[in-house]
Amino acid sequence: MHLNIILLEASLELVPKEIVNHPAVIKNAKRRNKKPEDTLLDISLHYHAMKYLENSHKRGRPDILHQALLVILTDPVIKGDIFIHTIQSKIIKVNPNMRPPKNYLRFIGLMEQLLKYGKIPINGDETLMEVTNLTLDNIVNRYDLILLSEKGEKINPEEICKLDEKWLLGIGAFPHGDFSDKILNLAKKIYSISGFPLETQQVLCRIFSACNSILGWP
Amino acid sequence: MHLNIILLEASLELVPKEIVNHPAVIKNAKRRNKKPEDTLLDISLHYHAMKYLENSHKRGRPDILHQALLVILTDPVIKGDIFIHTIQSKIIKVNPNMRPPKNYLRFIGLMEQLLKYGKIPINGDETLMEVTNLTLDNIVNRYDLILLSEKGEKINPEEICKLDEKWLLGIGAFPHGDFSDKILNLAKKIYSISGFPLETQQVLCRIFSACNSILGWP
Structure with missing residues (x-):
């Protein structure tokens, strides 16, 4: 079938530019030896960072x-x-x-x-x-x-x-x-x-x- | 219904005693600020550590x-x-x-x-x-x-x-x-x-x- x-x-999506310098984003990226902009947006890691993103209820x-x-x-x-x-x-x-x-x-x-x-x-x-x-x-x-x-x-x-x-x-x-x-x-x-x-x-x-x-x- | x-x-299961001192177990626990014995056994983190565990094909x-x-x-x-x-x-x-x-x-x-x-x-x-x-x-x-x-x-x-x-x-x-x-x-x-x-x-x-x-x- x-x-x-x-x-x-x-x-x-990868972490958008608007929040790439947020402490929560930097902290998670550092822990994984990655650049912040190379990490996925994930609400369970970036809850506070995402709050003011457009359409945030559909993201992360x-x-x-x-x-x-x-x-x-x-x-x-x-x-x-x-x-x-x-x-x-x-x-x-x-x-x-x-x-x-x-x-x-x-x-x-x-x-x-x-x-x-x-x-x-x-x-x-x-x-x-x-x-x-x-x-x-x-x-x-x-x-x-x-x-x-x-x-x-x-x-x-x-x-x-x-x-x-x-x-x-x-x-x-x-x-x-x-x-x-x-x-x-x-x-x-x-x-x-x-x-x-x-x-x-x-x-x-x-x-x-x-x-x-x-x-x-x- | x-x-x-x-x-x-x-x-x-939590990481069993036999491998609680394995480097991979200690590394993962440290990264998460936990004691090794308090962390879950997970083959994607502990592959080499688990190899000689009994029944390992059903664990982690x-x-x-x-x-x-x-x-x-x-x-x-x-x-x-x-x-x-x-x-x-x-x-x-x-x-x-x-x-x-x-x-x-x-x-x-x-x-x-x-x-x-x-x-x-x-x-x-x-x-x-x-x-x-x-x-x-x-x-x-x-x-x-x-x-x-x-x-x-x-x-x-x-x-x-x-x-x-x-x-x-x-x-x-x-x-x-x-x-x-x-x-x-x-x-x-x-x-x-x-x-x-x-x-x-x-x-x-x-x-x-x-x-x-x-x-x-x-």
């Missing part, structure tokens, strides 16, 4: 992306094109063969490498993740975008599994709030798969399980 | 428990009794109201507190996790134990959701290998829910989604 996914407004949660990639990339059967659209509008292409590190600290190190050098591994024949120069509009022109949102029309997740390859399933990968107006306007359809607000990992868990149930739980 | 779960041989992966608890404790509808049986045979009772920290480093800190002081929070009216003086035999005398294992009889996960409250669903929370003989002998039934070897988080994701599908995806 083929399922194209884009994780939208993913809470993944790389753990959300980590868990989402673990669900998507460990499924033995369901494959498709995978993109990440970051909160800073970078578009990252993910190789479906990638196995993300289970350990969060290793994942953080890998994402710092990706955002600094543009791809991982830095040198190696098979690229696993790459920051492209695509825009969200470029991507959405290639597929028809479906969004999953609490405000969408309620459907069963099994319906999502029946989409053909021209569809791209957009799932938020940010902690709080809703999609930006720009993204809402790009969507051909907006659906909801629960009466409850679900976290990114729960949404993916339901979708992948529903698709596996259609396939007879391989 | 009620579902009792025990996470078995969970890869959760607290991330597995973290992700399992995130799936179990964030489901809005499916509740039940939750136990953790650790690789050192401690039995931990988990309060279904607990919301585990999403951030892995915070989770690690909490588990270190739990294993050192016996419960979390250390002082507070509602205990969220507690190391009991129960044994696995005590637990298994109260319920009928079903194990999920690759070697079990293949069934659809929906069947698991129909169990009544006398059943206890046992899921491994260790990285490699199979259940110990002791645990295999305690099981009333052994089932498999996939043709593939699944990780703890994937097993839980399938079970909780199957149960939610029976309930009409609330």
Whole structure:
């Protein structure tokens, strides 16, 4: 079964210039022998530093992306094109063969490498993740975008599994709030798969399980 | 829907005495201003230190428990009794109201507190996790134990959701290998829910989604 996914407004970025000299940022970078600007923004380390950043309620949660990639990339059967659209509008292409590190600290190190050098591994024949120069509009022109949102029309997740390859399933990968107006306007359809607000990992868990149930739980 | 779960041989322990003086253990503890014996065993930090530990292929992966608890404790509808049986045979009772920290480093800190002081929070009216003086035999005398294992009889996960409250669903929370003989002998039934070897988080994701599908995806 083929399922194209884009994780939208993913809470993944290096520490922005505005706070690169904040004591909490410097302290964490020093502890890890890194330059502050080479470290990921993480609210559990940079809570006070982030308070006055624009859109801060959607930023500093790389753990959300980590868990989402673990669900998507460990499924033995369901494959498709995978993109990440970051909160800073970078578009990252993910190789479906990638196995993300289970350990969060290793994942953080890998994402710092990706955002600094543009791809991982830095040198190696098979690229696993790459920051492209695509825009969200470029991507959405290639597929028809479906969004999953609490405000969408309620459907069963099994319906999502029946989409053909021209569809791209957009799932938020940010902690709080809703999609930006720009993204809402790009969507051909907006659906909801629960009466409850679900976290990114729960949404993916339901979708992948529903698709596996259609396939007879391989 | 009620579902009792025990996470078995969970890869959760403080650094054992045998390696408490290993350079890697001391280095990590120092960086976190902790005594070595108060830090969790973690293969991503202690790989070389762990090599000669007994059963090392099943140890040093607290991330597995973290992700399992995130799936179990964030489901809005499916509740039940939750136990953790650790690789050192401690039995931990988990309060279904607990919301585990999403951030892995915070989770690690909490588990270190739990294993050192016996419960979390250390002082507070509602205990969220507690190391009991129960044994696995005590637990298994109260319920009928079903194990999920690759070697079990293949069934659809929906069947698991129909169990009544006398059943206890046992899921491994260790990285490699199979259940110990002791645990295999305690099981009333052994089932498999996939043709593939699944990780703890994937097993839980399938079970909780199957149960939610029976309930009409609330």
